[in-house]
Amino acid sequence: MSFAKPQATLRSVTGIPTGRLAIWWVLASEVVIFGGLLGSYLMHRIGHPEWADAAVHTNVWIGAFNTFVLLTSSFTAVLAHQAAETGDGKKAAKLLMLTIGGALTFLIVKSAEWTMEISHGYTITANTFWSFYYTAAGLHAMHVIAGAIIMGFVAFDAYRGRELQRVELIGIYWHFVDVVWIFLFPLLYIAK
Amino acid sequence: MADTAVAVPHGHHPAHEHHGPQGIWKYLWSTDHKMIAMQYMFTGMFMAVIGGFMAYVFRMQLAFPGVSVPGFGQVSPGEYNALITNHGSIMIFWVAMPVLIAAFGNYVIPLMIGADDMVFPRINRLSYQIFLLSVLVLLASFFVPGGGFGGAWTAYPPLSAVGEYNQTNLGSTLWLIAVILEFVAFLLGGINFITTLMNSRAPGMRAYDIPFVCWMIVIASILFMLSVGPLVAGAIMLLFDQTIGTGFYDPARGGDPILWQHLFWFFGHPEVYVVLLPAIGITVDIIATFARKKLFGYKLMLYTVIATGVLSFFVWAHHQFIAGIDPRMAHIFTVTTLLISVPIAELVFLIIATLYGGSITLSTPMLWALAFVAEFIIGGVTGIFLGASGADIYLHDTYFVLAHFHYTFFPIAIIGTFAGFTYWFPKMFGKMMDDTLGKIHFWGTVIPFNLIFIPLFVLGMGGQHRRIYNYEHFPELAGQGMYQLRQVATISLLVMLAFQLVFFYNCIKSWRSGPKAPKNPWLANTLEWTAESPPPHGNWPPDRMPKVYRGPYEYAHPDVAEDYWPQDQPA
């Protein structure tokens, strides 16, 4: 079954390409989702100084490494966009695959980190700090997984020279996932 | 998804008439916005029947406590709680939103802006499928051990977080999952509407040439997308509290139940404007058509509604005046709540000014539109009493609140729906509805509606509190006058429900054997009336898409012989 895009998709009265416009709206709604969660965490954390005893057990080195991984993956994502702009679909696809590799690294490191923490008894129900920790990082990780999957599809198309504009779009989403982590890192690991 | 068509570079689109899926597969795979709109419409109406049935059952219990309800049986306290919880949840999330935003929005927006579909037809289809899943999950919650969730549609913890308190452990989790899925569906849908309106308008259609209802639905989508986030976060936290024993809302574990209230109402208040705006849009468009008159102050109306939308983010804690919030916050929220009545009042004045001097035809859609304005005014005015935190100390959680929000929600979800449905029925189904039956249905709905809820205002002022399954237990509420009022309300509800049969009969009769509808039975200006009734896939032939030359409300223009001037006619 073939799918032909309607004329509606190709018009652009605002001058912003439709796909990009849509991604910005997605991001706006994601900002309020994560904002609500992180805002709630922040208010609780400030009001509960005793949570410092739990928070001290998060590993800042693992967090920093994961931050490094995500920053690097954002770098490869924007290089993929640069390649797509010049029409080099194959290069864009390769860079996207590197980005996905970054996502996988992030997820593997996080799984190992959580395994270690759970084995020490820091489970999601151990204490409300840990509840927030796993929920916030978990929601973020779900977005990493979803992003990586969609990126795979975009890379598949880009390699064949198709729908190259989507490289930029998945890139914008990916940078957002990175930005959320940029705030999660100090919240959960540094300013404990 | 990978495009399985021949690898055409992005930007080329062969100008052929493409067909959607055929036969039974239409209902599963079609990406046509009109099909998806119909799916939302019928699902929403089906859920309305269920929600209405629930209202019937619990109102029978309230009027005749302890008596077995025909078609249901004895109503236990637990069942009562589940009925009122799910009635509220269904009517807001599974009737008002899908019908007003997803069904009407999907149907009319592409047509009114001269596009051949939404910008993301496959995401559109996905949003309906997720919505349908949410419906199935909710319906499933009624059949699990314990039955449907019984913690009120506002789901305050700890009642909603602890299965032992609400006695509906499985139902509460399924309810929450259904709500989360519904939010995801509407987030996806909202992106479609906003992007389509912004980018896919016909050539020549400037911002102020957009029909008012399209603006309303899109602004509503924006309000939804910007307000639902905190509740999504909160719902995930509640889900974890329910299922894995976290303590986000448990004070003994460092959590705070008031946090849920804030997360809920930060969304909950803008949500009521999310459903209000499309109803206003439908009403305004109908009034322009049947008053044969330009809107009085289109731009002013638009800015007023935008101001209302912005203000709606600043009033949420008026739902929590006596929940133990900081009283200084209560002062602030009283002021903002009373302020928000100003733009709405202004909107009503602009509507009245539009009607004044018009050549008015009281067709069925027009009757519904006028009823919307009249009834909503009552709802809005009674909200002012509740917005004053002092008065709210007495009135909170009484039937006064309930009557207030039914005087707003009913016009929105029911009157607004019937207005839009009777107006666009000819376009959607290609047949004209029977106007006489339509008027019978109208009066048989609106008059009983008032007889249901005016007694409830009186009961509320008399101190009758909400969410009680049997007022016989409260001597001061069980006495003379009080129970008669409850019975008047219930009997009026029975009458109103009976008249809905007239509507269903009218729909089926008109669809099967009604007179064939012309393209433009109401002689209106907007673009949907230039397409066939019903429009084919793609709405217009691909090489003859409409172009726009003027605004949507050029009625009785001095330069034109007729009293209307369609947007797509060259000057």
Added chain:
Amino acid sequence: MADNHEHGDSHHVDYKKIYFTLLVLLIVSVVGPFFGVLWLTLLTAFGIAVVKANLVIQNFMHLRWEKRLMKWLLGASLLLMALFVAGVAPDVMNHEGDNWENLAAKAATERGIDGEVEGATVEGEPGEGVADAEQGEFSAQAAFNSVCAACHGQSGSGDGPAGAALDPAPADFNDPEFWAERDEQRIVTVIRDGAVAVGGSPLMVAWRGTYSEEQIQALAEYVMTFRPAGD
């Protein structure tokens, strides 16, 4: 055309430079806490986060060159978050009243995390019990007065305010008739598994998820003290 950028050559940005700047900032933020100065830690942690986020948003996401409308949109969503926190913080962060003290919170702060217990609200699983903030010992009387008395009344006569609307009414522990066929073991069962466990009304719920076996035993013994003498 591979894509539809309108701003063609107006965004020459050295992505490598931005990337290395981000890495340097990361290192600074990790090092910050080691100085042990609170304001410095907060500055390096959150201040740098804001700077990093800004770099990513402006340069990688190209917001710098995007139409103004999108900047307004993102600004609006951030402002809404600030509004949310501003409106909610007075409640959620308020742990003290003008006329009351929050003993539980103070005790929790002193105990630190290790003293808090888990499992209080998990359905069906035995709770580890509710910690008593002040003494670390469970007081059946205090628990009865704060939880059970709502329906059963402080005197155990079934006249609690929440019980007024219930049908059947809550049990009257002062009534000899009540005790005619009931003993302590039955009281334990009803508290633990709810009245339905003995064929009674679902209005008396199960408390096994909230209280431990020992606590339920203590509560049952407390209820026994209402039993009229001479029975």
